[in-house]
Amino acid sequence: MRMQAHLRTSGFSMVELLVTVILAGIVFASMVPLFISAEVKSSGDQMRNIALNLAQDRIEKVRQLDFDQITLANLQSSSFANSQFGTSWTSYSGGGATKTYSIAYTVNNVAANGTNPAYVVVKVVVGWAGKPTPNYTPALQIVITRDYAGPQIISLTVGPTNVNGVVNSTPVTLTARVGAADVASTAKVVFSIFTQSGSVVTTITQTSGSSGVYTASWDASSAANGIYAFQAQAYTSTSSAGNAWSRRATLQLNTAPPVLPTVHIGAGYHFIGFWWTASTATDLAYYQVWRSTTSGAETLYYDDMLSPGFNDLNVTVGTTYYYQVRAVDTDGNVGPLSAQLSAAPGTTSGAVPGAPGSFNVTRSNDTAVITWTASSGSPAGYHLFRDGAILAMPDVTARTYTDTIGYATAHTYYLVASSAYGYSPATSTKQVNAATPPTYTMTVTVNKSTPATSVNVVQIDSYLTQPYDWSTKSATSSSSAVWTGLPYGTYKVTAAWSGTIQSQTITFNSAKTVPFTF
Amino acid sequence: MRGLDIRQLKQSQGITLVELMVSMTIMTVVMAMLVVTWVSLQSSEAVTVRSDQTRSDVRIAMARMCREIRDVQSQAAGQPLDGEAPIIYASANEIDFTTSFNDPGANKAGQILLTRYYYVCNSANNDPTTWCIYRQRDTNQNGVFDTGDRVDQIADDIVNGITPSTGSPTPMFQYSYLDGSGTLQTGTTPPDPATIQTVQIRIMADVNPGHEPTYMDLVSTVEPLNMRQM
Numbered sequence: 245m246r247m248q249a250h251l252r253t254s255g256f257s258m259v260e261l262l263v264t265v266i267l268a269g270i271v272f273a274s275m276v277p278l279f280i281s282a283e284v285k286s287s288g289d290q291m292r293n294i295a296l297n298l299a300q301d302r303i304e305k306v307r308q309l310d311f312d313q314i315t316l317a318n319l320q321s322s323s324f325a326n327s328q329f330g331t332s333w334t335s336y337s338g339g340g341a342t343k344t345y346s347i348a349y350t351v352n353n354v355a356a357n358g359t360n361p362a363y364v365v366v367k368v369v370v371g372w373a374g375k376p377t378p379n380y381t382p383a384l385q386i387v388i389t390r391d392y393a394g395p396q397i398i399s400l401t402v403g404p405t406n407v408n409g410v411v412n413s414t415p416v417t418l419t420a421r422v423g424a425a426d427v428a429s430t431a432k433v434v435f436s437i438f439t440q441s442g443s444v445v446t447t448i449t450q451t452s453g454s455s456g457v458y459t460a461s462w463d464a465s466s467a468a469n470g471i472y473a474f475q476a477q478a479y480t481s482t483s484s485a486g487n488a489w490s491r492r493a494t495l496q497l498n499t500a501p502p503v504l505p506t507v508h509i510g511a512g513y514h515f516i517g518f519w520w521t522a523s524t525a526t527d528l529a530y531y532q533v534w535r536s537t538t539s540g541a542e543t544l545y546y547d548d549m550l551s552p553g554f555n556d557l558n559v560t561v562g563t564t565y566y567y568q569v570r571a572v573d574t575d576g577n578v579g580p581l582s583a584q585l586s587a588a589p590g591t592t593s594g595a596v597p598g599a600p601g602s603f604n605v606t607r608s609n610d611t612a613v614i615t616w617t618a619s620s621g622s623p624a625g626y627h628l629f630r631d632g633a634i635l636a637m638p639d640v641t642a643r644t645y646t647d648t649i650g651y652a653t654a655h656t657y658y659l660v661a662s663s664a665y666g667y668s669p670a671t672s673t674k675q676v677n678a679a680t681p682p683t684y685t686m687t688v689t690v691n692k693s694t695p696a697t698s699v700n701v702v703q704i705d706s707y708l709t710q711p712y713d714w715s716t717k718s719a720t721s722s723s724s725a726v727w728t729g730l731p732y733g734t735y736k737v738t739a740a741w742s743g744t745i746q747s748q749t750i751t752f753n754s755a756k757t758v759p760f761t762f
Numbered sequence: 763m764r765g766l767d768i769r770q771l772k773q774s775q776g777i778t779l780v781e782l783m784v785s786m787t788i789m790t791v792v793m794a795m796l797v798v799t800w801v802s803l804q805s806s807e808a809v810t811v812r813s814d815q816t817r818s819d820v821r822i823a824m825a826r827m828c829r830e831i832r833d834v835q836s837q838a839a840g841q842p843l844d845g846e847a848p849i850i851y852a853s854a855n856e857i858d859f860t861t862s863f864n865d866p867g868a869n870k871a872g873q874i875l876l877t878r879y880y881y882v883c884n885s886a887n888n889d890p891t892t893w894c895i896y897r898q899r900d901t902n903q904n905g906v907f908d909t910g911d912r913v914d915q916i917a918d919d920i921v922n923g924i925t926p927s928t929g930s931p932t933p934m935f936q937y938s939y940l941d942g943s944g945t946l947q948t949g950t951t952p953p954d955p956a957t958i959q960t961v962q963i964r965i966m967a968d969v970n971p972g973h974e975p976t977y978m979d980l981v982s983t984v985e986p987l988n989m990r991q992m
Contacts, residue, residue: 301982326947
């Protein structure tokens with residue numbers, strides 16, 4: 245240890261300090277390229293990202309083209325398909341500056357052979373000029389196969405519709421358009437209509453179109469309201485099928501509100517009874533009763549009522565009640581409120597009427613005929629119940645009622661009489677059994693001799709779980725189509741002659757001839 | 763300890779005032795350089811993080827919109843928009859459609875819900891953090907967008923609304939669609955969304971917010987797969 249040397253030390257000299265500062269400066273300066281390099285790499289990453297998305301953009305745009313439009317010349321054209329393609333694209337890079345990316349395409353067509361359809365391989369490479377050097381320019385490739393041998397449907401519309409898109413009138417017009425490249429090769433377009441559960445409602449073939457537009461007319465007058473699927477598919481003359489284009493629409497033909505004819509009211513001992521002539525709407529769903537203790541201020545009191553009558557027991561003696569009734573159909577159409585009627589519950593008690601006498605129910609073809617004799621005690625009305633629910637309030641003096649029930653289901657009935665003093669006991673229950681429906685012969689005649697008309701008969705009774713197809717037959721003007729042994733019911737008969745479709749819905753309760761004229 | 767000479771100690775005179783001042787000045791210069799460099803690094807790191815975050819947000823927004831719009835599907839029977847095309851509304855800065863993509867954490871597995879992406883850019887408001895892309899889901903399932911629905915911000919600093927100028931903004935969505943005669947058209951307002959063939963999405967983001975504008979300009983296109991089956 246040489247202490248003397250240490251003691252001679254007199255701190256850093258100026259030169260040493262300067263050397264240190266210069267060295268530190270060199271070290272800092274050497275780090276600058278690192279920052280620059282990081283920035284350049286970051287910028288390059290961003291450009292590659294933009295280029296990758298641009299390549300994806302072009303690949304997806306190729307997918308919207310018809311197969312025959314996918315050519316190198318088209319893709320390189322800056323004006324093709326509303327300028328969606330071309331060989332360059334300019335991005336904004338901020339501060340008013342732009343950056344141009346170049347796009348190169350490779351299109352390789354492979355023709356169809358015996359087992360494989362034709363396909364095309366499209367490759368898109370995106371690059372840019374200048375730095376950063378495009379060492380890793382994105383390239384994407386797609387293979388597009390000619391999927392269909394037949395003509396392409398490119399749109400299908402269903403109308404007429406209201407503002408909510410609901411088909412609201414008949415006939416329903418279906419309009420299909422085939423692609424411009426397929427107009428010449430299209431021989432026919434087949435329209436199919438399905439229920440929401442997938443059952444075929446009808447099929448319409450249209451062989452004549454105008455500039456690729458084919459239309460079909462569907463008589464929906466006998467179709468139930470609801471959601472339907474409509475499909476169109478085009479064929480060549482050699483029956484090569486193209487794509488099937490489908491769409492759904494809601495059918496709601498009936499917009500007329502159900503109307504109530506007349507409402508009657510009467511007061512009984514601690515109750516108010518009223519009944520009305522049933523709405524004649526065939527699609528009636530239920531009734532609503534509105535009530536108030538103030539005239540003109542009725543509010544909804546009883547909803548979803550199925551019977552055409554109501555006895556209000558929830559009343560206070562001494563209070564006058566005001567009522568209105570209206571009907572609602574299965575499409576939700578609401579009828580007008582009936583005229584306001586008022587009554588106060590009666591306070592006078594007396595003998596209730598006796599049970600109706602000789603109550604009897606018999607089947608007569610597709611109807612049940614109900615008869616009885618008058619009750620004792622001057623009944624003001626009768627209440628007929630079917631299967632536990634009130635069916636009707638039959639006329640007091642006629643004392644007979646005919647109920648159309650078809651053949652498929654058994655029904656039970658009983659009857660109650662009423663007066664201002666209350667209800668009679670119910671009659672005993674009577675039943676009519678299901679019966680085998682009678683069968684008849686249906687003859688379908690047409691007025692065309694050639695080509696033969698195709699006739700299809702479908703039973704559409706609501707008790708069937710699904711329409712029953714009684715087969716398709718041919719008919720000419722000299723040879724009718726005949727079905728024997730068809731059971732009583734409701735039928736839809738459809739005839740197709742030379743691309744034109746007609747249909748009729750008939751109630752089949754005797755031997756019938758159904759004529760079609762084209 | 764023979765080497766320790768008391769005379770030598772007496773000759774030692776310490777540091778002169780001039781030496782002290784010079785060394786302090788140099789130290790100050792060196793320290794100043796270090797502090798400036800450190801602050802600069804800190805600032806640079808903050809900008810880089812913000813920039814990376816914006817780049818990442820935009821990439822994710824683009825990927826998510828592409829995926830979701832490609833897989834649009836019509837609502838099922840019984841839902842409010844049953845029977846409608848999968849794309850309900852289409853304009854330059856908004857697209858409304860129905861899809862079964864779920865919300866994170868929401869118990870709506872398999873539900874096909876009305877959804878929309880929309881871009882809001884109030885150019886009068888000079889705050890780019892309010893120039894955003896939003897995604898809204900009809901989570902209360904009533905068929906319309908209202909205050910009961912969930913809204914998520916997907917990305918901010920989106921400058922479509924001011925590029926190339928506020929008077930001539932760049933649309934976020936552009937559509938290829940078939941017109942009434944079946945001819946392919948492109949535009950930002952297709953008359954019938956059911957005829958849309960492809961949707962072009964363009965997102966421009968300022969990845970250097972608050973400093974010299976540096977834009978990331980992404981463009982991509984998707985072909986919705988279920989447009990023909992309604």
